[in-house]
Amino acid sequence: MLEVIRELSKKTESKIVMVVLDGVGGLPLEPNGETELASATTPNLDALARESQLGLIELVGAGITPGSGPGHLSLFGYDPLKYTVGRGALSAVGIGVKLNAGDVAVRGNFATLGAGRVVEDRRAGRPSDEENVRVVAKLRAAIPELNGTPVEIYTESEHRFVVVFRATGTPLGANVSDVDPQATGVVPLTAQAQDAASERTAQLVNAFVEKAEQALEGEPQINGVLFRGYSDVPHFPSFEEVYRLNAACIASYPMYKGLAQLVGMQVLEVPGHEDALEEKMQVLEANWDRYDFFFVHIKKTDSTGEDGNFEEKVHKIELFDALLPRIRALNPDVLALVGDHSTPSKLTTHSWHPVPFLIHSNWGRKDLAARFTEEEAQKGSLMLRKGTEVMPLLMANALKLQKYGA
Amino acid sequence: MLEVIRELSKKTESKIVMVVLDGVGGLPLEPNGETELASATTPNLDALARESQLGLIELVGAGITPGSGPGHLSLFGYDPLKYTVGRGALSAVGIGVKLNAGDVAVRGNFATLGAGRVVEDRRAGRPSDEENVRVVAKLRAAIPELNGTPVEIYTESEHRFVVVFRATGTPLGANVSDVDPQATGVVPLTAQAQDAASERTAQLVNAFVEKAEQALEGEPQINGVLFRGYSDVPHFPSFEEVYRLNAACIASYPMYKGLAQLVGMQVLEVPGHEDALEEKMQVLEANWDRYDFFFVHIKKTDSTGEDGNFEEKVHKIELFDALLPRIRALNPDVLALVGDHSTPSKLTTHSWHPVPFLIHSNWGRKDLAARFTEEEAQKGSLMLRKGTEVMPLLMANALKLQKYGA
Numbered sequence: 001m002l003e004v005i006r007e008l009s010k011k012t013e014s015k016i017v018m019v020v021l022d023g024v025g026g027l028p029l030e031p032n033g034e035t036e037l038a039s040a041t042t043p044n045l046d047a048l049a050r051e052s053q054l055g056l057i058e059l060v061g062a063g064i065t066p067g068s069g070p071g072h073l074s075l076f077g078y079d080p081l082k083y084t085v086g087r088g089a090l091s092a093v094g095i096g097v098k099l100n101a102g103d104v105a106v107r108g109n110f111a112t113l114g115a116g117r118v119v120e121d122r123r124a125g126r127p128s129d130e131e132n133v134r135v136v137a138k139l140r141a142a143i144p145e146l147n148g149t150p151v152e153i154y155t156e157s158e159h160r161f162v163v164v165f166r167a168t169g170t171p172l173g174a175n176v177s178d179v180d181p182q183a184t185g186v187v188p189l190t191a192q193a194q195d196a197a198s199e200r201t202a203q204l205v206n207a208f209v210e211k212a213e214q215a216l217e218g219e220p221q222i223n224g225v226l227f228r229g230y231s232d233v234p235h236f237p238s239f240e241e242v243y244r245l246n247a248a249c250i251a252s253y254p255m256y257k258g259l260a261q262l263v264g265m266q267v268l269e270v271p272g273h274e275d276a277l278e279e280k281m282q283v284l285e286a287n288w289d290r291y292d293f294f295f296v297h298i299k300k301t302d303s304t305g306e307d308g309n310f311e312e313k314v315h316k317i318e319l320f321d322a323l324l325p326r327i328r329a330l331n332p333d334v335l336a337l338v339g340d341h342s343t344p345s346k347l348t349t350h351s352w353h354p355v356p357f358l359i360h361s362n363w364g365r366k367d368l369a370a371r372f373t374e375e376e377a378q379k380g381s382l383m384l385r386k387g388t389e390v391m392p393l394l395m396a397n398a399l400k401l402q403k404y405g406a
Numbered sequence: 407m408l409e410v411i412r413e414l415s416k417k418t419e420s421k422i423v424m425v426v427l428d429g430v431g432g433l434p435l436e437p438n439g440e441t442e443l444a445s446a447t448t449p450n451l452d453a454l455a456r457e458s459q460l461g462l463i464e465l466v467g468a469g470i471t472p473g474s475g476p477g478h479l480s481l482f483g484y485d486p487l488k489y490t491v492g493r494g495a496l497s498a499v500g501i502g503v504k505l506n507a508g509d510v511a512v513r514g515n516f517a518t519l520g521a522g523r524v525v526e527d528r529r530a531g532r533p534s535d536e537e538n539v540r541v542v543a544k545l546r547a548a549i550p551e552l553n554g555t556p557v558e559i560y561t562e563s564e565h566r567f568v569v570v571f572r573a574t575g576t577p578l579g580a581n582v583s584d585v586d587p588q589a590t591g592v593v594p595l596t597a598q599a600q601d602a603a604s605e606r607t608a609q610l611v612n613a614f615v616e617k618a619e620q621a622l623e624g625e626p627q628i629n630g631v632l633f634r635g636y637s638d639v640p641h642f643p644s645f646e647e648v649y650r651l652n653a654a655c656i657a658s659y660p661m662y663k664g665l666a667q668l669v670g671m672q673v674l675e676v677p678g679h680e681d682a683l684e685e686k687m688q689v690l691e692a693n694w695d696r697y698d699f700f701f702v703h704i705k706k707t708d709s710t711g712e713d714g715n716f717e718e719k720v721h722k723i724e725l726f727d728a729l730l731p732r733i734r735a736l737n738p739d740v741l742a743l744v745g746d747h748s749t750p751s752k753l754t755t756h757s758w759h760p761v762p763f764l765i766h767s768n769w770g771r772k773d774l775a776a777r778f779t780e781e782e783a784q785k786g787s788l789m790l791r792k793g794t795e796v797m798p799l800l801m802a803n804a805l806k807l808q809k810y811g812a
């Protein structure tokens with residue numbers, strides 16, 4: 001389908017805004033009760049819904065709970081069962097590290113090891129980001145390269161860091177077994193290559209573990225490293241290639257910026273802390289004339305659901321509602337509200353439940369959905385869809401798709 | 407998708423009950439009238455529906471009328487266009503005959519042949535099961551083997567029997583043309599191999615036909631055999647492999663037991679005659695602690711539809727309604743009601759119409775469907791689905807599926 005869209009898409013003046021309300025779908029706390037969206041007071045969303053087309057989406061498939069990566073890829077139109085991104089690559093790209101063909105990125109955890117290298121804490125007591133930065137600096141000094149392979153080490157957050165092994169000549173394979181034993185009271189595993197192309201990567205990983213433990217000897221908390229999730233560089237046909245869109249990403253959190261970069265969006269700098277809603281609006285307004293597609297990511301609808309805080313999730317939805325008039329004031333040709341998965345407060349985690357979505361354009365039919373809620377979306381004219389159907393629908397509503405066939 | 411589910415599924419304590427109401431979907435006798443489900447008085451089903459999520463399923467595809475095999479495979483999560491089971495294998499497994507790799511199972515009909523071997527009755531006047539058993543005994547004595555290939559002959563019911571050719575060394579192919587001419591007034595066809603691997607099977611079939619006619623010479627009614635439906639042994643990834651489920655089948659009729667066995671369910675013995683509703687409940691209760699998935703098959707909702715007996719189908723639905731409190735008393739984490747296809751009394755046969763389905767769990771959204779009927783299911787939050795989506799949804803509602811991707 002991506003190939004079909006690529007052949008049909010055309011450059012026009014129209015502008016699309018896709019707002020991803022992360023994890024926005026929910027559940028009632030009691031049977032037949034109201035979800036977070038239905039409980040929220042959302043005059044602006046309600047007004048928009050009455051003028052829009054609504055439906056529900058499943059990002060990966062029926063019953064499947066999407067991670068953030070597959071959820072967003074689906075929204076961007078890439079089948080998440082076909083286009084997969086390893087956690088290492090996602091982390092690397094998310095912190096702004098460009099990967100080249102042949103490189104391998106690895107997700108690491110700082111750990112606390114006891115006597116005999118036994119894992120005592122797989123997350124080293126969740127250190128502060130500052131502590132992480134300090135330890136990463138120490139490792140950078142100790143391991144600038146391994147046997148001629150350049151090594152780069154980056155802070156992600158808390159106990160998480162990323163290592164990039166840069167290929168020099170022969171590409172590095174990423175098919176390597178975990179060092180992380182995923183248990184305490186046992187020693188870290190030795191990385192093993194699962195294919196010939198990954199032999200050298202496994203050696204690099206094991207050498208890194210050894211040198212890191214030497215460099216961190218005597219540290220009270222962080223004195224070991226565990227690896228899990230090795231990835232080579234995924235290749236995606238870009239937004240420009242597929243949709244002829246000059247696309248911008250307005251997001252605060254690394255993973256979403258990383259995903260946007262993987263599909264070729266320009267990642268715009270958003271100042272401020274955490275969700276930085278006001279700053280995101282300013283960036284959107286300031287860059288309005290420069291792009292024809294904006295991916296705006298709102299994070300806190302998910303985090304509050306993961307915290308199991310129903311009331312706070314309701315509040316974050318209301319905060320977004322207050323922001324909506326500023327987006328509408330820009331008068332995008334197509335405005336879409338979507339989610340990358342549900343995160344019901346009741347479940348305190350991502351879930352499989354379909355997510356409401358909304359398309360506002362000049363080209364909608366009468367629609368019976370009166371609010372942007374799960375229940376109302378079911379009455380909407382867009383019905384139940386796969387996540388990958390969102391982008392073709394946005395392109396169509398922006399009149400950016402030519403006819404298929406004569 | 408099966409492969410994805412296999413990677414995501416995890417073992418938990420939660421229990422799933424899937425009740426298949428065979429052929430439960432129906433049609434009104436008059437335009438805009440009520441279906442069998444809507445006509446039935448079902449207080450227990452109504453109460454369950456008000457607390458559950460409803461939707462509609464298509465087992466194979468839009469407009470496609472499913473046979474019982476594909477219908478059930480779809481419900482079990484196996485794409486019926488990819489996973490096919492020959493009728494011969496289905497019959498063999500259904501009567502408890504284990505097939506080994508290389509064997510071929512063949513469905514046979516007893517027939518009445520007239521002068522010059524002309525087929526007079528393709529079903530030999532639908533003999534009793536007892537008559538079938540008598541004739542099968544005669545054939546067993548006459549044809550214990552053919553040229554060194556062991557031959558097994560089994561009664562199925564009425565005019566139906568099954569022959570198993572056991573491979574000794576080289577596997578037998580199943581690509582053989584029919585002996586059954588599917589018409590009267592003509593002679594039986596000679597079986598022809600459609601590929602090299604099936605040459606020997608075709609010889610065995612033709613030799614069997616000849617020897618059987620000799621053995622049955624002088625019989626007034628059953629004096630010939632017709633073959634149609636040759637199958638080798640299908641291999642399915644098992645319920646245990648795919649879903650990590652320890653699954654039990656509670657069914658009375660051979661075909662459903664056979665299908666359950668093919669996907670690795672434990673087939674529990676159900677005493678009693680025909681649908682044996684009371685006995686099925688006893689078996690369910692007695693085995694409650696031993697399994698985490700129960701497939702309970704209710705047959706008569708289909709048979710009465712095939713008889714064109716609208717009132718009787720309504721009655722069978724009401725009989726199931728009376729049974730429902732006993733299932734609910736077990737308090738399964740997930741209770742699902744589904745059908746393998748529709749069997750409208752008005753059509754007296756299977757049909758393509760979507761079948762209502764229902765999921766009861768702790769993790770449902772508000773649902774507007776007030777009864778377990780075709781019309782109400784259309785208002786349900788599960789919407790229109792493929793049959794293969796049922797199992798992922800049940801697994802998700804049982805919290806047995808991990809997140810896909812990070």
